[in-house]
Amino acid sequence: MIADCFGVKMLGKLSSTLHRYMSATSYRxxxxxxxxxxxxxxxxxxxxxxxxxxxxxxxxxxxxxxxxxxxxxxxxxxxxxxxxxxxxxxxxxxxxxxxxxxxxxxxxxxxxxxxxxxxxxxxxxxxxxxxxxxxxxxxxxxxxxxxxxxxxxxxxxxxxxxxxxxxxxxxxxxxxxxxxxxxxxxxxxxxxxxxxxxxxxxxxxxxxxxxxxxxxxxxxxxxxxxxxxxxxxxxxxxxxxxxxxxxxxxxxxxxxxxxxxxxxxxxxxxxxxxxxxxxxxxxxxxxxxxxxxxxxxxxxxxxxxxxxxxxxxxxxxxxxxxxxxxxxxxxxxxHPRGGCRNHVNRNQASKPQTIVVGGINVDFIAKGKSKKLLLGQTNPGSVCQSFGGVGRNIADCLSRLGQTVLFISAVGADSHSDAVLNHCRHMDTRAVVRMQGQRTATYCAVISESGELSLGLGDMDIHQEINKQYVSQYEDQLTSASLVVLDGNIPVSSIDYICSLAKKHSVPVWYEPTDADKACKPFVSESWKALSYTSPNLAELCTMNQTLCLPTPQVLPSSLEDVLECAATLSRPLLEHLHCVIVTLGALGVLVCGEHEAGTVSLRPRKHKRKGRLCAVYYPALSIRSEETVNVSGAGDSLAGAMMAGILQGKDTDTCVRMGLLAARLSLFSPHPITPSLTLDAILPDRVHPQPWPKPTCMWMES
CATH class of the missing domain: 3.40.1790.10 (Indigoidine synthase domain)
Structure with a gap:
């Protein structure tokens, strides 16, 4: 027993010594x-x-x-x-x-x-x-x-x-x-x-x-x-x-x-x-x-x-x-297959059309093979590794859809970063900093047989390194971008800094909250008023309203009718300043809220104050069998990224939303959050889904 304890102590000392040595020499x-x-x-x-x-x-x-x-x-x-x-x-x-x-x-x-x-x-x-x-x-x-x-x-x-x-x-x-x-x-x-x-x-x-x-x-x-x-x-x-x-x-x-x-x-x-x-x-x-x-x-x-x-x-x-x-x-x-193959000169490359600021994760997805996962014991299932992070996913999606994207993020100087940066070679990752002595973010998700998330664990400390000091190096690109996308993983100080730049230079900003806890970040200050778009789920939308001291339901509704009414009601106060709120409803579809135009919601960034009535348009999700679902971790990011691509390409609202729904469906079929098979041709509604789409439902909002 004494020998065992001595061995453990010695092992602990050796581990501590090695850790100090690696920290001290990581720059070498x-x-x-x-x-x-x-x-x-x-x-x-x-x-x-x-x-x-x-x-x-x-x-x-x-x-x-x-x-x-x-x-x-x-x-x-x-x-x-x-x-x-x-x-x-x-x-x-x-x-x-x-x-x-x-x-x-x-x-x-x-x-x-x-x-x-x-x-x-x-x-x-x-x-x-x-x-x-x-x-x-x-x-x-x-x-x-x-x-x-x-x-x-x-x-x-x-x-x-x-x-x-x-x-x-x-x-x-x-x-x-x-x-x-x-x-x-x-x-x-x-x-x-x-x-x-x-x-x-x-x-x-x-x-x-x-x-x-x-x-x-x-x-x-x-x-x-x-x-x-x-x-x-x-x-x-x-x-x-x-x-x-x-x-x-x-x-x-x-x-x-x-x-x-x-x-x-x-x-x-x-x-x-x-x-x-x-x-x-x-x-x-x-x-x-x-x-x-x-x-x-x-x-x-x-x-x-x-x-x-x-x-x-x-x-x-x-x-x-x-x-x-x-x-x-x-x-x-x-210029990956299906993307833009036009020549890009050095001056154009230095001023990307879209900038994404957010996290990179190495994801481990464990999917159970039984209908119910039992705690405290080993469940049969499959485990696969993929590369995610909300910011990375959206930048990946936009890049595959022909957009010129600069991705600002941080990773550790470790084997995970080698693997993920190799996977992202089709993207512009020159603004991804590798931090010595830091770990690349990792995320482990346990999902049920039906594809629903049962448990998620994340090691995300590296995301705090995407701070104002680092992001400010790209101020010229931020102030000249057509769209800036922020994910909720980055520090509040970075969000505030980018929103102040965007407001000063009239740059549209899309905020993807990533989870309910992080949804509040722009709303703890006046930064949210500089946002143009946000794409929360219902729980994240509640957090945004709570942060603004607005009333929210104690229990989220379950029926489709109640869900749509709740989402529209919670989106209404945000539209005093935001141009559009896209509420993602998972298997139910998506609710697009904003200014009415030609029977739907206007998605184009506006420079004038709102003049028309507000409305919410509901688009049902595309049908998919649960047994076909491979990975749910990137569906929302695929939806948002494809909608962004449609907006940047000047497409009408129906086309933008349907591009998003098709991209989300492709993501569900793939072990990767953003499927490598994603191309513009693969999500153009008239080519992929020529039969009549379900007609969207329009709901008027109170003035």
């Missing part, structure tokens, strides 16, 4: 990684960037071919409209992007280390210099947010690897770092079959680039092995990479590019020389780590230098293909 990762200004600017502006390794400079070629090749590769990348980011370690810091002088230094140096994952801690701790391998470059690229990395060839399982266990760290890195690696496959001095088997075990998606599935063998277009898949062009490759990133997988993608046809003949001669060198090494009894250097040296001798020329040509081709893929990926991510 940023200090040890240095991103070149040109790369940093390209990433901030969502322009394509390609990562390049440096062991080809430090260990792969003799001087001066190594320097000229490195500069030629960077020039090829730039010619494709992409920013090159050569990665290396200089004086104990990982550099992502090198200057011309730094490239020259690496090419001439004879004391650099070959830096893989294993070597990074030592080389950095000693302040040394090194060229990064595929593994080392992948880590740096992922840290910087670069999704595409171009190299010559990757390492693999060595011949006799089943006995020696000589397996390249490149393969395990591909299994745990979500980067797309563009290479010419694997050299035939390695065991290509076992290499592909190992990649399968690591969960790495492998595809040959081109019409064939045959896996290339570096100098040769063909090996005796095939890839599981192939992609025909840069568009298909970008689609594959985007799918991987959107899923939040922690494994990478390997794209194997065959050597160009014009170099294939020389490549075949080199392959013959490789086989001769392999045989010679075996006859001479050369084993282990000495095999590869011996074979490469002999191949260069046997081919009279032709292998070096083919190597350079192959790397040039990979750089060209990889840059085209990176450029296509950037275009696809910034």
């Amino acid at each position: 990762s940023d200090v040890l990684f240095k991103i070149h200004p040109t790369v940093c600017e390209a990433l901030a502006e969502h322009r394509p960037v390609v990562a390049l390794e440096s062991t080809i400079i430090t260990h792969g070629m003799p001087y001066p071919q190594n320097l000229s090749t490195a500069k030629e590769v960077e020039d090829i990348v730039r010619a494709e409209g992409v920013t090159p980011a050569t990665v290396a370690v200089l004086e104990g810091k990982v550099h992502v992007g090198l200057s011309s002088d730094e490239l020259d230094f690496l090419a001439r140096s004879k004391t650099t280390f070959k830096v893989s994952r294993r070597d990074l801690p030592y080389v950095l701790s000693k302040g040394l210099f090194g060229g990064t391998t595929v593994s080392g470059t992948m880590i740096a690229a992922h840290k910087a947010g670069i999704p595409v990395f171009v190299t010559g060839g990757i390492g693999g399982v060595h011949r006799d690897g089943e006995n020696s266990l000589d397996i390249s760290a490149d393969l395990t890195e591909l299994g745990r770092t979500p980067i797309a690696v563009v290479s010419a496959g694997v050299k035939s001095i390695l065991d290509i079959g076992r290499t592909l088997e190992f990649l399968e075990t690591q969960g790495v998606c492998v595809a040959t680039y081109g019409e064939s599935k045959i896996f290339p063998a570096f100098f040769s277009q063909k090996s005796e092995c095939t890839s599981p898949y192939n992609v025909l062009n840069a568009e298909e490759a970008a689609e594959l990479i985007a799918s991987t990133l959107s899923l939040g997988l922690q494994s990478g993608v390997l794209l194997a590019v065959p050597i160009p046809d014009e170099h294939a003949a020389a490549g075949q001669q080199i392959e013959e020389a490789i086989q001769a060198a392999v045989t010679e090494a075996r006859l001479k009894g050369i084993r282990g780590k000495d095999v590869t250097p011996f074979i490469l040296h002999r191949v260069n001798e046997l081919t009279a230098g032709q292998s070096l020329k083919a190597n350079i040509a192959l790397i040039h081709n990979n750089a060209r293909v990889g840059s085209q893929i990176a450029r296509t990926l950037a275009e696809r991510v910034h």
Whole structure:
């Protein structure tokens, strides 16, 4: 017993010590990684960037071919409209992007280390210099947010690897770092079959680039092995990479590019020389780590230098293909399928049409399989992870529907933020700050078999970092936006600051209260009078009225008639200043309250004082069977986001509301709060639901 207590105390001390150490050193990762200004600017502006390794400079070629090749590769990348980011370690810091002088230094140096994952801690701790391998470059690229990395060839399982266990760290890195690696496959001095088997075990998606599935063998277009898949062009490759990133997988993608046809003949001669060198090494009894250097040296001798020329040509081709893929990926991510594909220049991008300020959550949704969940015991069900947060959901929805959106939020510097930001690559997240020593917000929802929320738990402290001081950095964008959306997770001070700006500059503001407790935030001051729209449910609407010291029912009504009357009555006083109140009624539908116009409510932002009568228009929800419901956490946000998109596109009220109802239904069918299949075409009422819609019901409000 004493020993057990002592062990617990020691464990507690160790945990406390580690926590203090991590808090004290959490800044070190940023200090040890240095991103070149040109790369940093390209990433901030969502322009394509390609990562390049440096062991080809430090260990792969003799001087001066190594320097000229490195500069030629960077020039090829730039010619494709992409920013090159050569990665290396200089004086104990990982550099992502090198200057011309730094490239020259690496090419001439004879004391650099070959830096893989294993070597990074030592080389950095000693302040040394090194060229990064595929593994080392992948880590740096992922840290910087670069999704595409171009190299010559990757390492693999060595011949006799089943006995020696000589397996390249490149393969395990591909299994745990979500980067797309563009290479010419694997050299035939390695065991290509076992290499592909190992990649399968690591969960790495492998595809040959081109019409064939045959896996290339570096100098040769063909090996005796095939890839599981192939992609025909840069568009298909970008689609594959985007799918991987959107899923939040922690494994990478390997794209194997065959050597160009014009170099294939020389490549075949080199392959013959490789086989001769392999045989010679075996006859001479050369084993282990000495095999590869011996074979490469002999191949260069046997081919009279032709292998070096083919190597350079192959790397040039990979750089060209990889840059085209990176450029296509950037275009696809910034303009997802179904969204706006018009060119956006840098000035336009700096002044987004809509700004969303709110929270990001990593959601864990647990759905029971029985009609009643029993407390105090394990219930059968399913658990899935998705990425939510009201602000993130609305920004996601608007982005997928073709709107230019700047999303202002905060996350921790942890694995959750890596996953959620990868998932949000189609969004403009340059205003999402990563906070060292903080946790990304997480939310766990337990829902019944019918899809109703039974219990929710949230770790949301990070949302307090979306404060006035941080938000004020985007004052220019806030004052010129067509619409600003606030979610109730952000601090009251931020809401007050944004509302004061909006009132001064006549910017419409939409407030999404997120829950009943947070619905009061703009109403504790005069800030609510600067709002144009709000989208509460009935409980949140009650809170708003209570905060204004207005009468509210003690018990919420249940019948449809009473619900509509209650919602209209509670919305009436808010409409003295707000333009529109959209009351979400869950499975019952939505009640839109505001100024009457042409038989319905006017949703267009108005600059004049209200002149017409007030009315409330009820739209029933679309029918859906409870067993079809997968996730209820994003339906309301999908409704609001799609309605916003309709308003911004100048659509009539009926179309806006029906777009919202269709988006909400799609959300219910998806494990994600905002379904990745959401597009404008998918929610246009006349296309998706051509049959007559239920006629909305109009209720007049007292003046």
